[in-house]
Amino acid sequence: MRYPLKLDVRPAKGAIASVLALHMLAGLALFHLSPPLPWVFAGATTVICASACYGLWQEAGKSHQVLLEHDGGVSIRLGGREFAARVSAGGAVDFGWAVWLSLHPAGGGDLPWRLRRLMLLPANLPAGHWRLFRIWLRHRATKAPAA
Structure with missing residues (x-):
């Protein structure tokens, strides 16, 4: 050699798709399983969205x-x-x-x-x-x- x-x-399109899919699944699970407290739902949604943005930013930076x-x-x-x-x-x-x-x-x-x-x-x-x-x-x- x-x-x-x-x-x-x-960037790998498959990695971008998996980041989006996993975070959407987490969001759906949160929506269906969250307690009736709106501030808990809002905080968890913010964390999931921030995590998805960070994952996409990391992959796009390649x-x-x-x-x-x-x-x-x-x-x-x-x-x-x-x-x-x-x-x-x-x-x-x-x-x-x-x-x-x-x-x-x-x-x-x-x-x-x-x-x-x-x-x-x-x-x-x-x-x-x-x-x-x-x-x-x-x-x-x-x-x-x-x-």
Whole structure:
């Protein structure tokens, strides 16, 4: 495999649909099971709506370029800026259908807080890159950087 590997991360329509569906189900359950106290219903509805908005904002924010480096580093290009990062020790969980990454800044740089934890699905990556990403994660990202 040749590195660096450039990935154009994009929002996954399936993840957006599942966020909406789960929050609508929670809203319907609240509507049918809520006590007759209007302030409890209003508060719970506000929490559900805020949670749905946050989930949609997180998924919509997955519009950036990721460069997977040969040494296990990650370069993320977001809004005209580039951030260098590494996968934190023990900071990757791969279930096959989803990968959770915990990143930390590399080289004393900064890393926006919303890029410090990422959940990626196969639909977030270009066709054919999911397997390459998982191979890089297993064989490159877990290696200590060369000093």
